[in-house]
Amino acid sequence: MPDNTREGSSARFVDGAIPAGLLAAVRSQRPLVHHITNGVTINDCANITICAGAAPVMAEAPEEVAGMVAAAGALVLNIGTLSAAQVEAMLIAGRRANELGIPVVLDPVGVGATEFRTATARKLLDTLDIAVLKGNAGEIGVLAGTGGSVRGVDSGGVAGDPVETARECARSTGTVVSMTGAVDVVTDGSRVFLVGNGNPAMDRLSGTGCMASSVTAAFVAVAEDYAVASAAALAAFGLAGEWGAAGARGPYTFRTALFDELAGLSPDDLAGHARIEER
Ligand SMILES: Nc1ncnc2c1ncn2[C@@H]1O[C@H](COP(=O)(O)OP(=O)(O)O)[C@@H](O)[C@H]1O
Ligand SMILES: Cc1ncsc1CCOP(=O)(O)O
Ligand SMILES: [Mg+2]
Structure with missing residues (x-):
């Protein structure tokens, strides 16, 4: 891990049995993950949810989202290709999820790139009880108000x-923040988890951030501690990325391998290879 995340720390590794137990719970409970998401990576999000062990549904008509989310274990709100109608649907679904105690994962794709995205992300954070805010470094920096740079959807x-x-x-947002990158940083404001799993190939494929949100939602659906669940999800996804990259010839063989490795990942694999430090 890079020095800037280790400096002055008294880090200790989280017992691999914890992420392993959560992966086993996803596989046995197979929670429904309701997505309101972008049109670029929607199919990847559906399939990575299945590979994690959960069940995806994508539904965004304002007329049906309250009914759909009521059956879900978690809701993903991803602002990647926003429209006014989608914002309306996100607010309806998010309010219903909050009433029912269903965790909401917000992926503020491209926040800071346009005023519409920034205003929408802020409105969702102000109006809804968001369980996990999962974004890349630039997106989290923008929402922290401390400075972040975003071009298009890239950090x-x-x-x-x-x-x-x-x-x-x-x-400032009252959420668990899951900030992705070469080392992922997950924090509830006091505890900090650093996830060392992953591979640079993940940064050369559109959709890995969106998929990280889907996997996160699958894990928070079966957990009470959303910070630990978010770290466990990124460890599982990152490990699939590491093992998928090993035999890949380029971005698209890597993409296929990423799905296959996550689908084949066992709780024992995760117990032995998750690299989550708490500090
Ligand atoms: N350089 C890297 N090394 C290892 N893993 C990475 C790297 N870059 C991104 N990842 C992983 O790829 C996934 C997407 O992260 P990121 O690229 O930051 O999101 P986004 O696609 O939203 O910009 C995360 O699971 C993250 O851990
Ligand atoms: C390219 C693009 N444009 C709008 S949404 C999207 C996908 C972003 O996916 P990710 O942030 O997961 O790489
Ligand atoms: Mg990326």
């Missing part, structure tokens, strides 16, 4: 220390 990084940025964002 240009944060202005200051990444761990402090994530922590500030968690405190």
